[in-house]
Amino acid sequence: MSRFLPYPLLSLGLFATWLLLNAPVTPATAFLAALVGWLVPFVMPALRPETVRVRAPGVILRLAGHVLVDVVQSNIDVAKVILGLRRGTRRTGFVSIPLDLRSPYGLAVLSIILTATPGTLWIQYESNSGRLLLHVLDLTDGDGWVRRVKDRYERPLMEIFS
Amino acid sequence: MTGVDLPVWAAWLVVALALSGAGFSLVGAIGLIRLRTFYERVHAPTLGATLGMTLIVAASILYFSVAEGRPVLRDLLIGLFLTVTTPVTLILLGRAATYRDRAEGNADAPPDP
Numbered sequence: 001m002s003r004f005l006p007y008p009l010l011s012l013g014l015f016a017t018w019l020l021l022n023a024p025v026t027p028a029t030a031f032l033a034a035l036v037g038w039l040v041p042f043v044m045p046a047l048r049p050e051t052v053r054v055r056a057p058g059v060i061l062r063l064a065g066h067v068l069v070d071v072v073q074s075n076i077d078v079a080k081v082i083l084g085l086r087r088g089t090r091r092t093g094f095v096s097i098p099l100d101l102r103s104p105y106g107l108a109v110l111s112i113i114l115t116a117t118p119g120t121l122w123i124q125y126e127s128n129s130g131r132l133l134l135h136v137l138d139l140t141d142g143d144g145w146v147r148r149v150k151d152r153y154e155r156p157l158m159e160i161f162s
Numbered sequence: 163m164t165g166v167d168l169p170v171w172a173a174w175l176v177v178a179l180a181l182s183g184a185g186f187s188l189v190g191a192i193g194l195i196r197l198r199t200f201y202e203r204v205h206a207p208t209l210g211a212t213l214g215m216t217l218i219v220a221a222s223i224l225y226f227s228v229a230e231g232r233p234v235l236r237d238l239l240i241g242l243f244l245t246v247t248t249p250v251t252l253i254l255l256g257r258a259a260t261y262r263d264r265a266e267g268n269a270d271a272p273p274d275p
Contacts, residue, residue, distance in 0.1 A: 020236045075186060075213040078205055082193035092202055096275050115249035118190075118208040121201065122249070123256045126275050133275035135256070137205045 007044055009052070011037040052105050056159045063156040067113050070152070078118040081138060093139045094123065097132045097146050101154050106161040113153055120145075172228045176221045183217030186210060199270055200259050204252060211248045215241060 005011060015037030022029040054060070080086045101107060107125065114120045114134065121135040136145055168176070186209045193206025219241045226234035263271035 017239060020239055023234065023236060024232060071212050075209055078193070078209060079186065079189045082189055082196055082206060082209075092199075094272050096273070111253065112246065112249050115252050116208070116212050116245055118205050118212060121204050121256055122253050123201075123260055123272050124275050129275070131275040133272055135201045135204075135272070137202060 005038070005041075007041040007049075009054070010041045010044065013037075014040055050104060052161070054160055055162065056156075059156045059159045063153070063160070066152055066156075067116075071117050074117045074119045078137060086138070090137075091139045092137055093135070095134045095136055095139065095145045097134060097149050099125075099130045099132050099150075099154060101158050101161075102130065103158075103161040106157040109161075110149075110153055110157055114149070166229045168225070168228055172224065176225045179217050179221035179224065183214045183219075183221065185214075186217065187214035190214065201256075201270070201272075204255060204259075208248070208252070211244060215244055 015033045018033035018036050019025055019029065022033070077086075081090060099107075099110075101110065111122050111125075114122050119137045122132070123135050124133040125131075126133075132149075134145070134149070139145070190206045190209030190211075193209070194203055197203045197206060219237045222237045223234060226237075260272050262268075
């Protein structure tokens with residue numbers, strides 16, 4: 001961004017992390033947190049990160065809500081599978097999902113979402129074709145998974161990292 | 163840790179949160195034994211890394227906040243860093259298994275994406 005504050009989001013994150021670690025907040029810790037948040041990001045240009053632009057805060061909140069509900073739900077579902085409480089036959093297998101999302105940050109967040117959801121495992125992403133291979137523990141309906149990933153996660157991520 | 167008198171409601175809530183979190187982690191560990199193929203098994207420990215971790219972190223935050231009489235939120239960082247780093251390990255394991263199964267031509271090798 002600017003020369004004075006190259007990565008404002010990183011600065012904010014470091015500032016908040018420092019304050020959380022050193023609570024309760026005193027003027028001294030707040031000053032040190034501000035210093036860390038301001039100075040440490042200056043080592044980042046060596047890694048040449050792509051600039052990230054995050055927009056649509058409303059979409060972020062809605063996505064976070066969806067992910068929260070899905071993670072809790074799938075925790076319970078997988079626990080049922082493990083404890084043998086799930087009725088009927090269970091099919092497990094791979095789903096191939098064509099992704100339109102290309103932003104590396106968007107893909108990173110998608111991988112965190114899918115891995116943090118028990119029951120789905122990110123196996124392989126082919127950046128040439130944009131196809132993602134997912135392993136699903138309880139694969140009752142394959143097309144449903146494609147639609148679920150695309151509608152629930154991919155579309156909001158494309159809005160956020162557009 | 164000793165000598166702190168928690169109000170009864172807080173003590174019960176901390177115990178309930180910590181035990182349910184531990185319960186989910188235990189189920190994940192059982193799943194690691196009970197499920198059969200590698201790709202199925204990898205799903206199980208995620209229980210401990212998500213809901214199990216969240217509940218235990220919540221118990222810890224509640225305990226220290228009540229005990230110290232101010233919001234103690236540093237444990238949120240544990241949750242944050244666990245969530246951000248777990249996928250790295252799991253994806254690495256998944257990739258390694260995929261490579262092995264394809265190289266050996268196993269029947270349950272993942273198809274091309």
